[in-house]
Amino acid sequence: MGDDDLVFKALADPTRRLLLDRLFERDGMSLGELEAEVPGLTRFGVMKHLGVLEQAGLVVSRKHGRHKHHYLNPVPIRMIYERWIGKYRDRLAAPLLDLKDQLEASK
């Protein structure tokens, strides 16, 4: 799978997006801390999702002493933005979004 595929696949799951949002709010959490952030998910489940996020490069883990900390790595999302979002938003979608904003604002 290409890098982009791994990132899109990783982002396609709500639990993994939740984990990214939690790391966005508080970066560098340990496995135990992340587990507490996602009630209803087992430790194994959190590990599995973190594995997919790490595989996609969206999360990087680093050891500090005895603890392993997980960091949100924004670089792959930046690259997705440059490759897939920026050019379409700027060239094609902007007029339509303006229209949508206008219509919805006047409601």
Add this chain to the structure above:
Amino acid sequence: MTTADDTVITTQVYQLYINATQDEVWKAITDPAVVARFFHGAQRDATYEVGGRIRSWSPDRQQLWGDNVIVEYEAPHRLVHTWQSLYEPEMAAEPESRVTWEVEAQPGGFTKLTLIHDQLDASPKTAASVRGWSYILSNLKTVIETGVALPPIT
């Protein structure tokens, strides 16, 4: 109060794989001619040794953007230097932080580049601003792999 927990939270980690050799990536992050191409046109003067300085100037060399000290220098895989954003008064007033570049050769001719920006605990404005590393590093990858820089950030 600063706790160990704060230190972890205010550590920022950026990582990417570049389709180039370790030496090529090392050259790109240290050679002033290449740095100018991916880092907002910054003009760099550097003495690459422990205790040496990395000075960065605006493209017209009228404004000093950074005047940092090299803490560790192990070519071609590790560079650690201080960081202070001198281009903006509020950030310049914050304590200096630290930037670590790790360059690791990978199978298949790829290189893993990890940038860690830490010791930002007492520098919240700088911490928010240097989130722009994503753009810089993505630009670095594009410059190395294609020879062409990304359009300026908007």
